[in-house]
Amino acid sequence: MPNPEELLFLRNQLCFPLYAASRMTTKIYTPHLQELDLTYPQYLVMLVLWEKDERSVNEISKELHLETNTLTPLLKRLEAKGIIHRERSQSDERSVKIRLAQKGKDLHKPALEIPGKIWSSFQGSEIDAQDLKDFQQSLFKLVDSLEGQLNSMK
Amino acid sequence: MPNPEELLFLRNQLCFPLYAASRMTTKIYTPHLQELDLTYPQYLVMLVLWEKDERSVNEISKELHLETNTLTPLLKRLEAKGIIHRERSQSDERSVKIRLAQKGKDLHKPALEIPGKIWSSFQGSEIDAQDLKDFQQSLFKLVDSLEGQLNSMK
């Protein structure tokens, strides 16, 4: 534990490098995503749909931990680009089903190239494959823990 | 390495849990920061100023990896709340010096309580102190690596 007077120093925070790394990662993805005409959050939605098509807004919200008031306009922009379809469910009129349009399905193939491109940009840095794998495990554990904390807050 | 068809699955991404954890962490901080009338990015700026007062916009930008076009309106809001002062440097008229106002200095004491509050919310989760310490080290290493990649991009 740091000294009391160093408690609030930037280098002793966990939240700050998390925040910075997240923004910096988005920046690294951006040029690759621009070739697909996707923003980073839009890309995450596409990952969810490529994995399993035909989802409700609610399902996507739970999977990505994004509120529906964030997703609704984002999904409308994807619809405007002709990448997805949005239609009210017949069985439950409250629910809106999201479906990949052909253009959205076509984006899957070029998207498969992205992980490799990101990966290669780590070559030459001090971080190796095993580091990243362990780190990813820790991150998913952290997300689970944070989800528990957030659920117990409301 | 995952199968080619699983390459884009959410659980095989590094960027997604980073992104999710960052947003969730902000959410966990928010109620504590509301007591100080600060947003999360405003809190980061305050951390920087509490550590060392009297900084130019440029210095804060470098420290937090935030662009000046993000900081300028944020700093104006902090100024409007009477938490900081903004004034052009006499020696270099292009530079704007940021200085803590008394109200900003007064916020340091209650802010010292925040790390403990965040810490205690991790009690009961599967993550222990050493895990978090190691994880923090990895995060700072990642930030360094990402900074290198971003610098070599422009």
Added chain:
DNA sequence: TAAGATTATATCGTGCACGATGCAAATGTA
């Protein structure tokens, strides 16, 4: 089955975050 609670989505307002651009002060160079 009608009233009340819950659920799924949407709207609105605020605050980032960033690229593109502008501008004035400072610096470099012939």
Added chain:
DNA sequence: TACATTTGCATCGTGCACGATATAATCTTA
């Protein structure tokens, strides 16, 4: 000293992200 370049900050437009709130559909239950 003239002039181009760089630097530090600011403005503008777009797209999240979220809390508060609204609305309509569905479910519960007296």
